[in-house]
Each structure stands twice: as C-alpha cells, then as structure tokens.
Amino acid sequence: MNRLPRFYPVVDSAALVRDLAAAGARLVQLRIKQADDDRLRREIADALAACRRHGAQLVVNDHWELAIEQGADFVHLGQEDLDGADLPALRRHGLRLGVSTHDRHELARARGVRPDYVALGPIWPTALKAMPWAPQGVGRIGEWKRAIGTLPLVAIGGITLERAPACLAAGADAVAMVGDVVRHADPPARARAWLDALGSLA
Numbered sequence: 001m002n003r004l005p006r007f008y009p010v011v012d013s014a015a016l017v018r019d020l021a022a023a024g025a026r027l028v029q030l031r032i033k034q035a036d037d038d039r040l041r042r043e044i045a046d047a048l049a050a051c052r053r054h055g056a057q058l059v060v061n062d063h064w065e066l067a068i069e070q071g072a073d074f075v076h077l078g079q080e081d082l083d084g085a086d087l088p089a090l091r092r093h094g095l096r097l098g099v100s101t102h103d104r105h106e107l108a109r110a111r112g113v114r115p116d117y118v119a120l121g122p123i124w125p126t127a128l129k130a131m132p133w134a135p136q137g138v139g140r141i142g143e144w145k146r147a148i149g150t151l152p153l154v155a156i157g158g159i160t161l162e163r164a165p166a167c168l169a170a171g172a173d174a175v176a177m178v179g180d181v182v183r184h185a186d187p188p189a190r191a192r193a194w195l196d197a198l199g200s201l202a
C-alpha cells in the first residue's frame with residue numbers, strides 16, 4: 001500500500017482539481033453531487049487530465065462506473081453505495097477504493113470489501129451536509145487506527161488547517177476537507193499553506 005498524501009482536498013469542479021493540483025496537492029477528490037452524465041464525464045476527464053499533468057491522483061466520489069470509464073485512480077463510496085457498486089470491476093480496472101465509516105458496524109462492513117483506505121467522520125461538526133452522526137471527536141481517530149492497523153485512515157469533517165495536526169497525531173494517515181479550502185478566498189494559496197504546514201509528507 002502506497003502511503004496516502006496527508007493533504008486530501010475534496011472539491012466540486014475540475015477547475016478546482018486543476019488549481020489545487022497545480023498548487024501541489026497530490027490527492028484530490030472530485031465530489032459532484034448533482035450533474036448529468038455528460039457533464040460528469042467532462043468534469044472527470046478534465047480533472048484527470050489536470051492530475052496527470054501535475055503528478056496527482058484523482059478520487060471520484062460516488063460515480064464508480066464513470067470513474068472506471070475515464071480511468072480514475074480511486075473511487076470513494078459511502079456505505080449506501082456499496083451494495084450497488086461492482087467492486088470486482090473496480091479491481092479489474094485497477095482502481096483503488098475508499099469507503100466512508102461512521103460507526104463500528106460501518107467500519108466492519110467497509111473492512112469486508114478490502115478498501116485501500118477508510119474514512120472516519122465527521123470528526124467535528126460539518127456545515128457541508130446534514131449528517132445523522134454526532135461529531136466523532138479526535139479520540140475516535142485513535143480507536144479506528146488501533147482497529148485497522150496499517151490500512152490507511154482518512155479523517156474528515158470540520159477539519160481546518162489549525163485542527164489537522166491533532167488528527168494526524170491521533171493516527172490519521174490523511175486529512176480530508178472541503179470548506180477550509182473551497183470556501184477560502186484563495187483556495188490554491190490555502191492549499192499551499194496546508195502543504196507547507198504538513199511538510200514534505202503532504
């Protein structure tokens with residue numbers, strides 16, 4: 001298992017994938033929740049071209065068939081997506097898999113599909129989406145890491161640059177975020193600040 005870059009931004013456009021990859025991000029997720037297949041194809045293709053140009057890896061959230069078609073590096077799936085996804089097809093086409101977890105049951109289910117990383121969230125409250133889970137707290141990162149060992153763990157939910165070191169110290173291998181970068185006045189500059197703060201391992 002190749003180590004995940006510690007800085008893992010989640011964005012909703014190929015343009016932002018491009019800008020963050022150009023700024024130095026080496027793992028970026030394209031998370032588009034409402035779009036028709038033609039637009040999704042264009043966005044994924046453009047995001048992938050930008051990642052290839054800058055030596056970054058692209059994660060596609062939800063849209064696993066288009067991710068296979070376009071040759072993305074990773075797919076990220078939520079628990080509700082696992083039933084409908086053709087996981088053997090992902091493996092056949094060489095895509096790696098990230099799975100969301102929010103409680104012990106979901107962690108056990110995620111581990112059962114042998115993902116390349118699991119995510120735990122929301123660590124802190126998040127404004128991005130309504131979630132039925134209470135904030136996990138930093139302590140649960142350590143609990144998850146002790147449970148999964150060398151399987152990479154991504155922390156997500158309310159994570160800011162200021163909060164990130166606590167997540168990494170608690171055992172997260174990477175930190176994922178939306179608002180702290182996407183809602184910043186200058187997302188590429190914020191990405192560079194993240195990369196500087198997380199050091200060469202980012």
Ligand SMILES: Cc1ncc(COP(=O)(O)OP(=O)(O)O)c(N)n1
Pocket residue numbers: 010029031061062076077078079081098100119120121129154156176
């Ligand atoms: C790195 C990472 N972790 C968790 C999520 C959430 O994914 P999911 O459960 O599929 O929910 P949506 O993002 O689709 O609303 C993620 N996207 N990335």
Ligand SMILES: Cc1nc(C(=O)O)sc1CCOP(=O)(O)O
Pocket residue numbers: 100101119120121122123125126127128129156157158159176177178179180
């Ligand atoms: C997309 C997502 N998934 C979560 C989970 O817990 O599975 S929390 C989250 C939102 C992350 O956005 P922000 O960094 O702005 O809080």
Ligand SMILES: [Mg+2]
Pocket residue numbers: 061062076077078081
């Ligand atoms: Mg999803």
